[in-house]
Amino acid sequence: MSDLKKDEKKTPRFHRKTVSKHGKKQSFSAKKKKSYRVDFRMPDGSRKTKVFHRKVDAEMYKAQLKVEKQMFLTTGQIIKKDVTxxxxxxxxxxxxxxxxxxxxxxxxxxxxxxxxxxxxxxxxxxxxxxxxxxxxxxxxxxxxxxxxxxxxxxxxxxxxxxxxxxxMGYILKNKVRGYKELKQKRRDLTYWNKEEVKTFLNYTEYNDELHDLYVLTLNTGLRLGEVCGLCWDKVDFESNQIIISRSLTRNGLRDSTKGGQSRYLPMNDRTRAVLLKLFRNKSGSPFVFCKHDGSPLPYDHINLRRFRPSQVQARLDKIIRFHDLRHTYASHFVMNGGSIYTLQKLLGHREIETTMIYAHLDKEFMDKACKFVSF
Structure with a gap:
């Protein structure tokens, strides 16, 4: 027996007498209204019945119920509550x-x-x-x-x-999957040249308490949250490396990085010297960089309240964001002959495509790429 039935609702007939322009009497009667009822038994035993005035609406509803039933028979899942x-x-x-x-x-x-x-x-x-x-x-x-x-x-x-x-089983299929993103302009890669780095560090050495933090960032490429969240238990002088596994956020210290994975950074001579100096003078705080009371640095304030004013006072023409110190490290790493694939590991990028923004700075890398085609 079909679960799509045509009902004819019986409506009271009434007659209306009118007079035409020719003087003849005419009578009209109301037509019977049609409706279409769907009666469907779901696999969990529930019964769904609904009436529609259009056949196409009834057929669409019936088709949807059939898909839900087939999904249950195939996967064992049934669509949950019908919600907004x-x-x-x-x-x-x-x-x-x-x-x-x-x-x-x-x-x-x-x-x-x-x-x-x-x-x-x-x-x-x-x-x-x-x-x-x-x-x-x-x-x-x-x-x-x-x-x-x-x-x-x-x-x-x-x-x-x-x-x-x-x-979670609230819909059969995500119908917005694959919706394309808008094209967005890629930010220009901003970094300092060697003279700009020298000018800034010469000024901050005697005028900014965060001088050592800037030196460490320029020599490691750490993110702001990673350098602020660096603790002494992750600095290994014996193996000469730093373990990056935490990040300081607006909500406090988090035991993970942006990429979600720990990474190991070797110390160069400048980084090791800075950390040894700070270690000898540490005040008991677990943080490498901290306030006088041992609490972590105010993550939100460093860029605008400390880093930017120091650039202005150092009379630099190119004013950059704190994150551009990371770009400065990466750019000079590549320009000095470092491998793109090694840089990916040092920066903690999960995808090589992220690191490829520095590829144009690697002359050897680009030269090798050009050799693949020759006519």
Missing amino acids: LEEFSLIWFEEAVGGRKAPKTAHGYRSSLDNYILPVLGKIKIKFLDFNHSRKLENYILRSGKTNRTVNKHMMNFKTIMNDAEK
């Missing part, structure tokens, strides 16, 4: 984010949800979300004046939520 994106986001944030993601990552998800995703798509059931909704969200963020880079970040958060909705 707003309702699912509460479940998702508690189960997939809270306590499992870094505080900074969780804050990014919360910002995307509250400011962009939920205001646009929150009331829509997640099973209906598709490419058209993605475009609607993207346009909304663009109209707020955000750059393509920022738009892509929020859209990536939205796609992550939808991926997890599929994994």
Whole structure:
């Protein structure tokens, strides 16, 4: 017996008499309304019945139920509660984010949800979300004046939520997977030449308490969070190496780096000399660089309150971000003959593509690449 049935609702007949322009009487009767009822038994024993006024809507609903049934027969999973994106986001944030993601990552998800995703798509059931909704969200963020880079970040958060909705069994298929990112302009690689490094260090040696921190960063390529989170238990003078396994964030010290993996950095002579000097004068704090009371340096303040003013006072024409000290290290490493693949390990990049932004500085690397084609 088919689970799609045509019902004819019997409506009371009524007659209306009218007079035509020719004087003849005419009568009209109301037509019977058609409806289409879907009656479907789900694999868990539940029965789903719904009535539609259009046959196409009934057939689409029936097809969806069949897909859900087949999924259960194939995988043993059945679609969970029919929820809106707003309702699912509460479940998702508690189960997939809270306590499992870094505080900074969780804050990014919360910002995307509250400011962009939920205001646009929150009331829509997640099973209906598709490419058209993605475009609607993207346009909304663009109209707020955000750059393509920022738009892509929020859209990536939205796609992550939808991926997890599929994994958690709330939708059959993530229909926004594969939605393309906006093209974004790559930032120019900014770094100091040797003269600029010399000018800055000559000034800070006598005028900035963070001089040793700058020297260490320029000689190791550490990220700001990694150098601020460096503790003495990770400095091994016997093996002459530093173990990078922690990072200081706005929410405190974290036992992992941005890449999620520990790495080992050999000390050059300048790095070893700086660390030995600091070790002899350490005040009992576990941190290599700390305030006078032994607490870690204020992570948020170093770039704007200390590093940038020192550049201005040193009368440098090229004012850079603290992270550009890492670019300075990497750029000179390559220009002095270092391998791109070795640099990848030193910087802690998971993908070689990230390190390839320095490839154009490696003359030998580029020369070898050119030799692959010759006509």
